[in-house]
Amino acid sequence: xxxxxxxxxxxxxxxxxxxxxxxxxxxxxxxxxxxxxxxxxxxxxxxxxxxxxxxxxxxxxxxxxxxxxxxxxxxxxxxxxxxxxxxxxxxxxxx
Numbered sequence: 001x002x003x004x005x006x007x008x009x010x011x012x013x014x015x016x017x018x019x020x021x022x023x024x025x026x027x028x029x030x031x032x033x034x035x036x037x038x039x040x041x042x043x044x045x046x047x048x049x050x051x052x053x054x055x056x057x058x059x060x061x062x063x064x065x066x067x068x069x070x071x072x073x074x075x076x077x078x079x080x081x082x083x084x085x086x087x088x089x090x091x092x093x094x095x
Contacts, residue, residue, distance in 0.1 A: 019056055019063075026050045026064045038063070040088040044079045065089045 003011075029050035033041045043061035052058050065072070070089045078084040 019060060021095070022052060022056050023063060026052075026061075027067075027069075030064055030070075030089075034091050039069045040073050042076060042078075042086045042088045044086065062087070068092070 006042055026046050028075060030041055030046050032055050033045055033049070038045070043064065046064055047058070052061065065087065069091055071092045072087040074088050075085045078086045
């Protein structure tokens with residue numbers, strides 16, 4: 001693992017620790033979308049029903065899918081972030 005990748009992992013771990021309450025709510029919302037019949041979802045979908053509070057930087061949204069339950073299936077253009085490509089995710093089989 002490169003030094004940059006290791007630093008990114010450290011930052012993501014800190015986000016997990018410091019924003020655990022919001023991430024738990026957002027992950028619950030993400031599962032609700034999937035359980036409601038969606039085949040895949042992305043951070044824009046989750047943000048619509050579970051927006052981050054003002055104290056949470058919106059750039060951490062991808063952290064929602066940073067666990068073993070989710071699998072990225074493809075990319076799409078964000079509806080909110082100009083020209084950004086974001087991942088579409090589905091729950092892994094058996095989750």
